[in-house]
Amino acid sequence: MLRAPRGTNDILPPESHKWAYIEALLRRLSKIYNFEEIRTPMFEHTELFARAVGEATDIVRKEMYTFKDKGGRDLTLRPEGTAPVARAFLERGLAGGPLPRKLFYLGSMFRYEKPQAGRYREFVQYGVEILGSPSAYSDAEVILLGVRIAEELGLTGTTLYINTIGCPECRKAYREDFLKHVSDRAGELCQDCRERLEVNPLRILDCKNQGCREAVADVPLMQDHLCDDCRRHWAALQEILTSLGIEYAVDPTLVRGLDYYTKTVFELKWPPLGAQDTVIAGGRYDGLVEELGGKPCPGVGFAAGVERLILAAEKGERPLMPEVSIDCFVLFPDSEDRRIPEAGFKLLVDLRRAGISGDFDALGRSVKAQMKHADRLNARYVAILGEEEVRQGLVTIRSMEHGWQKQVPTGQVVDFLKEEVSGGSS
Ligand code: ATP
Numbered sequence: 169m170l171r172a173p174r175g176t177n178d179i180l181p182p183e184s185h186k187w188a189y190i191e192a193l194l195r196r197l198s199k200i201y202n203f204e205e206i207r208t209p210m211f212e213h214t215e216l217f218a219r220a221v222g223e224a225t226d227i228v229r230k231e232m233y234t235f236k237d238k239g240g241r242d243l244t245l246r247p248e249g250t251a252p253v254a255r256a257f258l259e260r261g262l263a264g265g266p267l268p269r270k271l272f273y274l275g276s277m278f279r280y281e282k283p284q285a286g287r288y289r290e291f292v293q294y295g296v297e298i299l300g301s302p303s304a305y306s307d308a309e310v311i312l313l314g315v316r317i318a319e320e321l322g323l324t325g326t327t328l329y330i331n332t333i334g335c336p337e338c339r340k341a342y343r344e345d346f347l348k349h350v351s352d353r354a355g356e357l358c359q360d361c362r363e364r365l366e367v368n369p370l371r372i373l374d375c376k377n378q379g380c381r382e383a384v385a386d387v388p389l390m391q392d393h394l395c396d397d398c399r400r401h402w403a404a405l406q407e408i409l410t411s412l413g414i415e416y417a418v419d420p421t422l423v424r425g426l427d428y429y430t431k432t433v434f435e436l437k438w439p440p441l442g443a444q445d446t447v448i449a450g451g452r453y454d455g456l457v458e459e460l461g462g463k464p465c466p467g468v469g470f471a472a473g474v475e476r477l478i479l480a481a482e483k484g485e486r487p488l489m490p491e492v493s494i495d496c497f498v499l500f501p502d503s504e505d506r507r508i509p510e511a512g513f514k515l516l517v518d519l520r521r522a523g524i525s526g527d528f529d530a531l532g533r534s535v536k537a538q539m540k541h542a543d544r545l546n547a548r549y550v551a552i553l554g555e556e557e558v559r560q561g562l563v564t565i566r567s568m569e570h571g572w573q574k575q576v577p578t579g580q581v582v583d584f585l586k587e588e589v590s591g592g593s594s
């Protein structure tokens with residue numbers, strides 16, 4: 169038997185209904201916050217991610233699905249959504265249009281990671297980006313949308329962690345200070361962090377390893393090294409959040425795994441998820457557009473892991489249980505008298521034409537088995553066409569919710585059910 173590749177998921181019903189539900193929720197909230205959808209390709213030139221996400225990051229060094237196509241192009245399945253959005257923003261002329269531009273995306277990302285609960289090789293992210301605004305209100309806007317998503321999913325007890333990682337200017341000075349401090353304790357660092365010391369030292373801050381944690385326990389903090397502009401922005405964001413009564417915790421070790429971030433970084437965690445408890449993560453990336461060859465253009469956004477949102481919602485106070493039902497099951501015996509199945513099937517066709525969802529038993533089983541099937545499909549009504557009904561030109565309608573049964577002339581069934589399913593009578 170052939171199996172799906174490791175770290176991928178098949179989303180089957182009823183799971184797929186939860187996906188449709190959550191996608192609709194995300195689209196509805198996008199609209200409320202005025203983000204418009206953008207769809208970019210599933211693969212890009214490898215160089216885009218190398219430049220935007222950064223050569224020194226885990227994503228680029230270890231996690232990308234990179235391949236050469238038959239034309240010899242160096243391509244990569246997108247591991248994240250912000251770089252492609254920024255690329256399209258530049259390439260398609262949005263950068264020259266009205267700003268800020270507010271976009272959202274919803275789609276698969278690919279990373280070669282060790283699969284585990286909440287971590288897959290193909291996973292879906294919903295993300296938002298505001299391009300062209302340096303305002304701390306824009307940071308607050310995306311953070312508020314993230315918090316709102318968690319609320320709408322019934323996740324109580326999420327914690328919002330925020331931090332600032334400054335801009336390339338103030339970070340340079342900080343980095344030196346930081347290196348001075350950590351180099352002395354290089355012996356205590358794990359192998360990965362010893363490498364990071366060379367290429368990406370600030371990432372040591374979020375290593376989970378005990379030795380590394382101790383080595384950075386009393387390092388100087390970025391917050392204390394900010395330039396004027398970064399300090400003002402950091403203070404402004406906290407004032408906005410406080411004025412709105414949004415609870416947050418400052419986590420000075422929060423640095424994020426992508427190089428393009430500047431100033432604000434944040435994560436929304438929901439501890440009951442266990443090891444992979446970050447549901448939403450994002451920040452500001454004021455240098456990214458320029459890095460990709462555009463004029464300087466600030467940006468801020470986040471990405472949410474949709475699988476994790478679903479896992480969390482399932483464990484939360486309001487499990488995602490969208491009702492799966494059909495309006496009407498059309499029940500008719502597989503009679504020798506062809507008029508009966510023909511009348512039954514025609515009724516089904518007419519109902520569907522009228523926008524009423526319906527189904528029947530293609531296997532022509534017994535009436536009892538068909539009733540069971542109707543039940544399994546969670547049919548709200550069953551329309552029964554037996555020999556007697558067809559002879560009299562009637563259809564027996566049974567309400568599965570209320571238990572009543574009525575006989576309706578064949579020609580009136582569609583209108584009758586239309587009225588019923590839209591909640592006309594009971
Ligand atoms: P993590 O620390 O969990 O690896 P990250 O720092 O790599 O996350 P981002 O790249 O910012 O995360 O992605 C944002 C969100 O996307 C994460 O918070 C998570 O919800 C989700 N996510 C990231 N990687 C995966 C994955 N391999 N499988 C499922 N969801 C993921």
Ligand code: MG
Nearest residue numbers: 226279281425
């Ligand atoms: Mg990761």
